Amino acid sequence: MWGSFTAWCLGQSPAVSLASLDVRDLQAFQAARFGMKSADLSLSPRHALRLLRLIDRVLHHHAAETGQPANTAASDWIEAHPEIRYAEAAQADPLPEFLSVAEARHLITFLSDARPRPSLSGSRRDSHLAFTWQQLRNRVAVALQLGGGLAPGDVRVLTVDAPTSRGGRVRERPWKVAVPGNGNSPARETPIAPWAGELLQHWLQVRAEARILGNFLFPSTRSGKPWSKEAQYKAARQVLEEAGLDSSDGGSFRLRHTFALRQLRRGTDSDQVARWLGVEPEAMGKYRRVVSTPEDVI
Structure with missing residues (x-):
């Protein structure tokens, strides 16, 4: 968030500095992103509040370092915008959308069609042979969101050495990334569900056999180019549509939320789940509003 804000400041004419920053600049920065999708650095009320708090801390630090009065532009802007000021209030924090148990079961079965399943008979046993490497990549990436709680951005930056198989229950099957x-x-490590590990194991084999270059676990091309936000978003959306699930904007984040809720319902400590997700413990409040007691889940 800070990087995008400073880039905007330096791109103005004249450039905006810590000393010259005022409420009008903050309003212009917010307006420049109004209505844009999250993939294009849109600022939701909650993200705007977090950014403005960060800017305020930087301004106060700058004042302490220089001995000058603190620039209050950020705090003034927050005060003047109640829709931002109360963005993290409980009543303004919507409950996370997630898959039902039936939807999760259906999606796991659908995704698993892309890997070898020798226990099945006939055409279902060899159905994985019909998948291109790109189709397999797309399904495995979705599997890691549902089976490991990864965000779309996490999926794109994984490297080929991210999966860990050593020490797992089944030889050569990844059990964490x-x-x-x-x-x-x-940086963090997060466990992945066994069914997602089986898909990931198959992907690693196909990736090697296809001689896909580069260090990204899920590249965009055979030459190893990184997967763009838009391309990965469209790929996840298509997988959900093919599975017969709603693929509206932000749909793939439901997979991450489903992972978090599944762990909490199993009785996993919320701080541990937060570490797996790469979020602050306070962010788990929205999940605790859904889960009151542990229960058996898929």
Whole structure:
């Protein structure tokens, strides 16, 4: 968030500095992103509040370093916009959308058609042979969102050495993945469901046999180019549509929410789930409003 804000400031004429920043600049920055999709750096009320709080902290730090009065532009802007100021209030924080148990079961079965299943008979046993490497990539990426709680951005930055098979219950089957850190969360490891591990194991084999280059686990091309936000978004949406599930905007985030809720319903400590998701423990409140007691889930 800070990177996009500073890039905007430096792109103005004249450039906006910490000293010159005022409420009008903040309003212009917000307006420049109004109505844009999240993939294009749109600022939702909650993200706007977080960014403005960050800017306010930077301004106060700058004042302490220089001995000058603090620039209050950020706090003034927050105060003047109640829809932003109360964005994190419980009543303004919508409950996460997630898959029902039946929907999750259906999607897991659908995704698993892309891997070998020798226990089945006839055409179903060999159905995986009809998939192109891109189709398999798309399904495995969706599987890691549902089976590992990864966000779309996490999926795109995974490297080929992210999966860990050693120490798992089944030889050569990945059971966790390492997600690199970014400006919003530290590097972390998160477990993946066995069925997702089976799909990932098959993908690693197909990826090697196809001689796909580069270090990205899910590249865009055989030459190893990174998967763009738009292309990955469209791919996830198509997988959900083919599975007969709603694929409206933000639909794939329901997979991540489903993972979080499944872990909480199994009795996993919420702080541990937060670490797996790469979020602050406070962010788990929206899930706790859905889950009151542990229960058996898929």
